[in-house]
Amino acid sequence: MLDWTDRHYRYLARIMSTELLLYTEMVTTGAIIHGKGDYLAYNSEENPLALQLGGSNPQDLATCAKLAAERGYDEINLNVGCPSDRVQSGRFGACLMADPKLVAECVTAMKQVVDIPVTVKTRIGIDDQDSYEFLTEFVDTVSDVGCDTFIVHARKAWLQGLSPKQNREIPPLDYQRVYRLKQDYPKLHISINGGVKTLDECRQHLLHIDGVMVGREAYQNPYILAEVDQRLCGSNKSVLSRDAVLEKFIPYIEKHLVEGGRLNHITRHMTGMFQGEPGSRAWRRYISENAHKQGAGIEVIEQARKKMDC
Structure with a gap:
């Protein structure tokens, strides 16, 4: 959610829900290490908060993960789902699905320097590499080095020919494939992402998988978050108007x-x-x-x- 889920939006979201795990915008390792601004700044009220990193250099990712853990972030999430040309040119995002060994190296490097969870956000496939076997090979390779949480956008990504916006709409959603992944990997924590618009849809997904990530709808219609704690987390507190x-x-x-x-x-x-x-x-x-x-x-x-x- 680049340029969307900044610290101001996240503060607003936290007012409505104390139970949500919030995610930052994707921040590149280059910005954190070489940028002039403080790209790790956030409000302490936002916790629990995950930093979503973009990068493919294991050492740089480890450096950023360590800095984030020291700053109080609760999770490091490696983005292997963004399909934009700008991201591909830096060799990170969805194109990394084609190199699961490198992703595993990145996860290993980060896990060696932090005690907080290191997770991966991915697609179900890229271009013509969209078979279930391709997805499971990726999950096998990355989970073998200790990554036990995957957030799966239930669309494949076309790396050429579609804009990022089109990649969020044109490739068809395949929720059943994510459900199948959870069935075949019951010990992994599998969350689903893509096209979720209501809390009723969230409840339906949670019958099959462990978590739901809501992006665009939570931004364009933020008040949807006001009932998350009550309807999805069992809270008895009153809903804020x-x-x-x-x-x-x-x-x-x-x-x-x-x-x-x-x-x-x-x-x-x-x-x-x-x-x-x-x-x-x-x-x-x-x-x-x-x-x-x-x-x-x-x-x-x-x-x-x-x-x-x-």
């Missing part, structure tokens, strides 16, 4: 503004908060037209909420 979520988020936004941040850095993650509610279009429009303006503050959010009642 949308307005209660905003109220809890305001102090974080104010702190961001005081520190010199711009309002639209945060509000871009909030436009879907009232999806499906009366007045949601007015909410989105007002924020989109005003949050980017110089000096915009909390009053933009307050006015956007009032516009919904007009």
Whole structure:
């Protein structure tokens, strides 16, 4: 979820659910090691939090994993699922499915320097290498070095000819293949990803596998997360209303503004908060037209909420 699930979005998500395991955007080893910014920065309230790494050099990945563990991350997740051209040119992402031995070397290097889990996010196949046997060979090789958790996007990736957006939509979903993987590898923790839009769908998947990763829907319709703890995790606490979520988020936004941040850095993650509610279009429009303006503050959010009642 590059450029989407940044620390501002994750803070919002954590307000709605204390049980979710949150994942960062994919961060490359090059950015962490050579970049000028702090690419490992996050808010402590986000934990439990997994760092998703992009890279294929075992030593660089080990360096980044160690830094992340020292900073308090709860999991290191190696991305072997992203199909973009930019990722392929750096020899990481989905193209690594074709080299399971290298992925195993990467996992081994990271596991040698951290005590937190090292997991892998992958596809069910790439290009014409999309047989179940291809997938199991990959899982066999990587699990043999101690990786016991796989998050499987239930689509193959076309490395040439499709954009990243098309790769999230055109290759057909094959949930049954992921279910079969869990049946054949009962000792592994298998989570499913791809096309999940409702908590009812999550519950159905959990009858067959161990976990569900929700990406685009949780971003575009973030309030879906407000009932996760109650409906999927057995919590008895009350569900926060949308307005209660905003109220809890305001102090974080104010702190961001005081520190010199711009309002639209945060509000871009909030436009879907009232999806499906009366007045949601007015909410989105007002924020989109005003949050980017110089000096915009909390009053933009307050006015956007009032516009919904007009």
